[in-house]
Amino acid sequence: MSGDDHDESYRERLKSALWYSVGKIVDDESLSLQVNVTPQFIGALTELVYAQAENVAKDLESFAHHANRSTVNTDDVLLLARRNEGLGQVLETFIDNAREEREKEDVKVGPARGKAKATAKDKGKAPAKGGVKKRT
Structure with a gap:
């Protein structure tokens, strides 16, 4: 499977998961509002949400890139x-x-996250900052 085939497969799986989620939300809302919704409406809404998510992702990447960062x-x-x-x-x-x-x-x-606490015996014996024990 080439990189383009893998990307397309991933995109289709993502759209399927989005379609399922949008469908569940629309079903719940249509029941509470007592309205009928067609599968074509759910499909169109899914495409709209997917296109919006793509635009948001591109914008966020652009903002991060403009700030010389690789992370949003x-x-x-x-x-x-x-x-x-x-x-x-x-x-x-x-x-x-x-x-x-x-x-x-x-x-x-x-x-002192993750560090063991010094016991009474250890006090006074702990090395100074930098890991070197001070001379007294």
């Missing part, structure tokens, strides 16, 4: 959402909450 980060996502004020506020709130949670976890774990 939250700044890129916020930049993408700059024209949608409501979405931007939701994303900023989400990011702030995630940062607060991460800081809480860091405080719980402490700065």
Whole structure:
């Protein structure tokens, strides 16, 4: 299987998974709204969502590349959402909450993450910064 065949196969599997997910969401919503939905509608909506996701991915990659980075980060996502004020506020709130949670976890774990605590016998014997024991 060549690289193009593999890419196309991957793209088709991704579209199938997206079609399934969109179909489940549409089915749930159509039941709650008591409306009928055709398979053609689900297919068209899936294509629309896929095209939008491709555009978002390209934009995020471009923003990261422009900043001389190879990885997309939250700044890129916020930049993408700059024209949608409501979405931007939701994303900023989400990011702030995630940062607060991460800081809480860091405080719980402490700065000596993964290092064994010094025992009473070890105190005074530990090497100074840089791994060299000070002379007294």
